[in-house]
Amino acid sequence: MSTATRHKLEMLRTLPSDAARQIQWSFADRYELQMLVQSVRAVARGPVARLVAQGGRNTHEWTPAKAEMLEAFDQSGITAVFMDPEQGGFIAGPRNLALALVAFELAWVDGGAATASLAGCLALAPIHERGTPEQQDRYMKLAAPPQPGEDRKPWRGAFCLTEPIPYVGVDTGMLDGKIRIVEWKPGEEPILQVEKRGRFITNIGFANFVTAAVDSGDDRIKGSCMVILEEGDPGIFDRGTATKKMVHQLSSTGDPIFNLRVPASRIVGGYDIKDGVLVPRYSHSEVIEAVFxxxxxxxxxxxxxxxxxxxxxxxxxxxxxxxxxxxxxxxxxxxxxxxxxxxxxxxxxxxxxxxxxxxxxxxxxxxxxxxxxxxxxxxxxxxxxxxxxxxxxxxxxxxxxxxxxxxxxxxxxxxxxxxxxxxxxxxxxxxxxxxxxxxxxxxxxxxxxxxxxxxxxxxxxxxxxxxxxxxxxxxxxxxxxxxxxxxxxxxxxxxxxxxxxxxxxxxxxxxxxxxxxxxxxxxxxxxxxxxxxxxxxxxxxxxxxxxxxxxxxxxxxxxxxxxxxxxxxxxxxxxxxxxxxxxxxxxxxxxxxxxxxxxxxxxxxxxxxxxxxxxxxxxxxxxxxxxxxxxxxxxxxxxNRHPAWDEEGYRGCYQQDELDALEGFVPGIAACATDVIAGDGSHPSKAGPCAKCNGAEQFLTLHSKLAxxxxxxxxxxxxxxxxxxxxxxxxxxxxxx
Amino acid sequence: MSNGYHIVVCGSVVPDPLQTLEPIETPAGPALKNEMLLPAVLDPWAAHALYEAANLAAHAAGSKVWLVSLGARAKLRQVMMTIAQKVSFELVPIDGPASGFIDAHATAALLAEAIQSITGLDRSRLLLFGGWESASRGAGVTMQLIGERLGILDQFQGVDQLTMQPDGAFEILERIEGGRHQVSLCQGPPALFGWATGNLPEPRNNPQIGMANMRAIMPALQRAKTVAPAPDALRYRSASPPKQQRQTRIVKNLSAEEIAREIVAWIEKA
Structure with missing residues (x-):
């Protein structure tokens, strides 16, 4: 059927419906995702949109109004999307499409709201992808919204990577942050000192835990790792100042400072002891690769x-x-x-x-x-x-x-x-x-x-x-x-x-x-x-x-x-x-x-x-x-270097007298020749003789075909x-x- | 009441009120332009009834809520993705036309038949809920007609509040003129309640409730009986939207009272 004929038959009548999108994006058979979309949409076009309309973006600080948005996330199931059903979630199996749909619906109204939601998942992702079963059990359950009858506040997390301060988003391979062993009694778990400064850390204004990337600052620790820090750990858990970012203001972003003592069991994925050296099972880059x-x-x-x-x-x-x-x-x-x-x-x-x-x-x-x-x-x-x-x-x-x-x-x-x-x-x-x-x-x-x-x-x-x-x-x-x-x-x-x-x-x-x-x-x-x-x-x-x-x-x-x-x-x-x-x-x-x-x-x-x-x-x-x-x-x-009006370039050009002579044998050739050197040595007014396409003929055929x-x-x-x-x-x- | 109530809510889907609703003539009679393509919602009047039903059921142990809904199966399915997350209920879907141009008598007959076919429904405990009006086109008689067909004599319309009494009776507030309520006492089920707006806010979405509801709703939708209204039951001479007139004037130096006076004068003149 030709396109012209199709056009005459019927034109677009309304904006694409949800049902059409479900088919296009292959979730027409998954009602749990369709419900999720409706649930997130109600939050996005309700409390989130009202917050933006009321000027909620006009401050860098984390405000009570912004905090209410997180409660709306909890109540509508957005927070629980990342969890397995036994951890308080409601979607079984892989949830990449589910999270994508959450991001789609929230970002339809405000990118910062989407970021606030996704950043919580990002904090949990290292634990989800590479954490030990004990770590997964603890933090997923703590982060799950309370069930009916439960009286507790869900934990919020932040993900802290950060390259050397003050820059942001430069190179994930260069870490700022060190980890050292401060206490290691025979037969007991090592105690670590974690020093880390973060920059542009999302969710930090309210995070109860942080998954932080750190490098070894101790001969007894090999390489880098990710470590979980909690708000109540002994030491400094300073949320720092709010980042004065010009966008995504509904998400909390700050430059925190941590100097905390934590047990080695907080290393994401655990560790082994080899020849007296603590070897994390996953380097920070291995965790990040799986997460990102x-x-x-x-x-x-x-x-x-x-x-x-x-x-x-x-x-x-x-x-x-x-x-x-x-x-x-x-x-x-x-x-x-x-x-x-x-x-x-x-x-x-x-x-x-x-x-x-x-x-x-x-x-x-x-x-x-x-x-x-x-x-x-x-x-x-x-x-x-x-x-x-x-x-x-x-x-x-x-x-x-x-x-x-x-x-x-x-x-x-x-x-x-x-x-x-x-x-x-x-x-x-x-x-x-x-x-x-x-x-x-x-x-x-x-x-x-x-x-x-x-x-x-x-x-x-x-x-x-x-x-x-x-x-x-x-x-x-x-x-x-x-x-x-x-x-x-x-x-x-x-x-x-x-x-x-x-x-x-x-x-x-x-x-x-x-x-x-x-x-x-x-x-x-x-x-x-x-x-x-x-x-x-x-x-x-x-x-x-x-x-x-x-x-x-x-x-x-x-x-x-x-x-x-x-x-x-x-x-x-x-x-x-x-x-x-x-x-x-x-x-x-x-x-x-x-x-x-x-x-x-x-x-x-x-x-x-x-x-x-x-x-x-x-x-x-x-x-x-x-x-x-x-x-x-x-x-x-x-x-390729462009031919120039030099000796080498001239070799590929016609001389005017040579062309005149050829005209007797090949009438019209002079009209076709573009690069002609006159008898006085002058050349056409351009950058040089035209470049050749040696070896690229097939490309030019394709190029022409594409046109x-x-x-x-x-x-x-x-x-x-x-x-x-x-x-x-x-x-x-x-x-x- | 020890065994609770069997609450049946009648309610269907209507186009999202934000959409442009333009009547058109079709070979089958009047219809709304692109109605099948427009997003739909549960009729807001019926939705109030459903939330009130769920609230009553939550306060009367052993109660159960059904939602009997006549509408295009695909539309019902889409609307359930939202409604099913709000309160617990069992859906009794009927796959058929639900536009505002369908005869209320035909609709009432189909709904009454569906209610009678609900397995395990105890008519002596039946409370029939629905919207007093409809956002699609308020015939305002559908609920009464269903009640008559089911032999329910105690009927209340424009209900804003239903309060259980210690003796099992209900105190009912019905809307009357002048912004006032008529207070009635009803001994108990069976009874019919055509709800106005009630007093409850729209419940928040709860995906756990949604997942539980949908396990039964999806098979019910697949089994939904397809029906057609009785032909030639009702004929329309014409259909047109209410006339709108818009006059905008920007003023900066008038008080609210002055603006109000001017609007009243404009209305009186119009």
Missing amino acids: RRTRVTVGVMTAAKLLSAVEPVIRYQRGRFRGAATATPGSVRYEMGLQAREDALHRLVDVWATGEASASLAFAAARAFDELDPLEREADRIIAERGVSGTRAKAKFLRQVSDEAASLLRLMPGDPRREKLQSDTLMRFVTLDSLADILCPAAKLWNTGWGAQMMREAVSLMGGYGITEDCPGFLGNKWMDAQLEATYEGPEAVQRRQLSVTMTNPVFLAQLRNWIREMRGIASERPGTGACTLATAMTMWLWTLERLQHSTDSDGGKLYQSARQGVTFPLADALCWLLAARCQILDVLELDRRGAQDSSVAEGLSGLVNFLTDLCHVQTARAGGEAARICAELVFGY TCLTGSRLAKDRAAEAVSKLMIPEVLDYPA
């Missing part, structure tokens, strides 16, 4: 939510922009359509919406991947232990062998019976999904927050000066500013790019990416309006570029794709993010199209909704393809814009502003 690779996804979700939350207020503003003016009378275009009579206003809103869809799809895909990965990882660990493989290096070597086999199998053609092992073998499934999670998490964090911040600015600009006032509906100005912090939380953009530059060369991932190209072509043949073909070409170009850069040098002979060459690796990571997000967006729309008819509340407007979302996919893939092409072209050609793949993408944008101008929105926003 999950929790970063939720940060990416936050910016996605904000972009999608901007759509309704912007539409309402655009439509009502001129009402009240003497010249805008009812029935006139200015009165009825307002700014939506202007193509640019609609097109820019379509861009914001398309980015929001893509980023939400990417982040939720990442969250679902971790939900699938969590049990698989435990099962893989069990199998590896059963096979007698122990130690970090031995395990890595073992998994490398499994990965090699998985990559080989993934390279086989679809339908090859040998591929069946990829599904039936737990270790194969693990390394395949693990390689994907290693990409999706940093990509969601990096692209959603980084590009999301740019697009949030665009959303604010669509509201004119109103956008940066406190009374802008939807708090768009706040959301734009907040996005900058989200880009920094849990590892700034450079950290995500660094991780991607390593993980995106994993052969298991690359084999999957090749399969995705085939997958996208298949989708394109069935659904040409999605832009899947464009994406397939862009993915092919990205792969070609990666392989080229991995085996090329610059004009000075320097290796291009290497750890220190971040000018090469980082932009290529950026390009990949665009492609990943666009793919996830397409897959989500296809899922909605496939399953939407089963739900009568979605079925009625399904065709119009799918048509619109498909057009957004087309818009987004065109943008993603363009960004990838720009980056790849820069990297492929940018490290023509954009055919129809602007028509899709026009259709989407028209739909935006006609869809029905509620009378008012469902939260105060």
